[in-house]
Amino acid sequence: MKLVPRRSTERGHADHGWLKTFHTFSFASYQSSQHDHFGCLRVINEDRVEPHTGFGTHAHREFEIFSYIVSGELEHRDSMGNVEVMKRGDLQMTSAGTGIRHSEHCHGGQQVHFLQIWSVPSTSRLLPQYFTRHFSDDEKKDQWAHIVAPVDAPGVVEKREASGPAPVHSPLHLFATLLSPGKSLSRPFLQASDAQRKGYIHVAQTSGYNPKEASGAHIRVLGAEGEPVELREGDGAYIMAAPGEELTVENVGSSVAEVLLFDME
Numbered sequence: 001m002k003l004v005p006r007r008s009t010e011r012g013h014a015d016h017g018w019l020k021t022f023h024t025f026s027f028a029s030y031q032s033s034q035h036d037h038f039g040c041l042r043v044i045n046e047d048r049v050e051p052h053t054g055f056g057t058h059a060h061r062e063f064e065i066f067s068y069i070v071s072g073e074l075e076h077r078d079s080m081g082n083v084e085v086m087k088r089g090d091l092q093m094t095s096a097g098t099g100i101r102h103s104e105h106c107h108g109g110q111q112v113h114f115l116q117i118w119s120v121p122s123t124s125r126l127l128p129q130y131f132t133r134h135f136s137d138d139e140k141k142d143q144w145a146h147i148v149a150p151v152d153a154p155g156v157v158e159k160r161e162a163s164g165p166a167p168v169h170s171p172l173h174l175f176a177t178l179l180s181p182g183k184s185l186s187r188p189f190l191q192a193s194d195a196q197r198k199g200y201i202h203v204a205q206t207s208g209y210n211p212k213e214a215s216g217a218h219i220r221v222l223g224a225e226g227e228p229v230e231l232r233e234g235d236g237a238y239i240m241a242a243p244g245e246e247l248t249v250e251n252v253g254s255s256v257a258e259v260l261l262f263d264m265e
Contacts, residue, residue, distance in 0.1 A: 003221060068114060071110075073086065075105045091132070092166075099128065144185065147166065172263075179219065199240075214231075214233055217251070217256065222250065
């Protein structure tokens with residue numbers, strides 16, 4: 001297994017007043033040929049949107065777009081007729097397919113903090129679809145919650161609202177945990193084939209907006225060749241692993257770490 005850290009300060013960053021955002025991959029005015037995508041994963045934006053503001057109606061096509069709500073409330077409206085206010089623990093997935101239009105605004109008087117994630121679908125010209133799922137803090141406490149999985153994976157229900165992972169038309173699984181100080185958690189990479197697996201791990205910036213050197217929650221990632229990799233809030237790491245190879249995450253800090261782990265072909 002090989003891990004390549006992606007430090008928070010290396011991400012693209014913009015402060016527009018109403019929007020504070022970090023880009024793991026090329027997005028908007030931030031462009032990097034070395035960090036354009038990883039497997040089918042195309043976007044991880046960590047966004048904070050101020051009250052009474054947001055992203056006006058705009059179009060998307062041929063992307064799987066999901067939002068992971070960290071705090072606050074996000075109002076979603078789209079051309080399929082969906083209107084929804086999402087809160088902490090909610091995950092919303094839009095399969096844009098042949099094309100949709102949507103808007104996203106901060107709802108209420110508190111800033112909304114969420115991760116906006118895009119993946120490239122395995123099949124083009126899909127019929128647009130919309131899904132929502134909810135995962136409580138208890139479901140993520142010191143264990144991996146399986147929150148996104150391929151539409152044809154076992155346990156995935158292709159309905160607007162259901163239990164289990166949200167369906168995605170990409171070879172991508174996403175797990176999330178709230179890891180307590182002193183706790184550790186392991187997970188083997190999937191064995192879908194003999195091909196090498198790609199992964200990405202990200203520590204959400206839960207202790208507050210910080211464009212400087214990463215601080216807050218502190219984890220150690222083991223399983224790689226050489227020394228363990230230490231990550232703090234906003235940090236991430238690319239992972240290359242053999243099928244079945246195990247990754248271990250330890251919380252070596254003094255606060256709960258909100259960690260997302262992608263497992264991809």
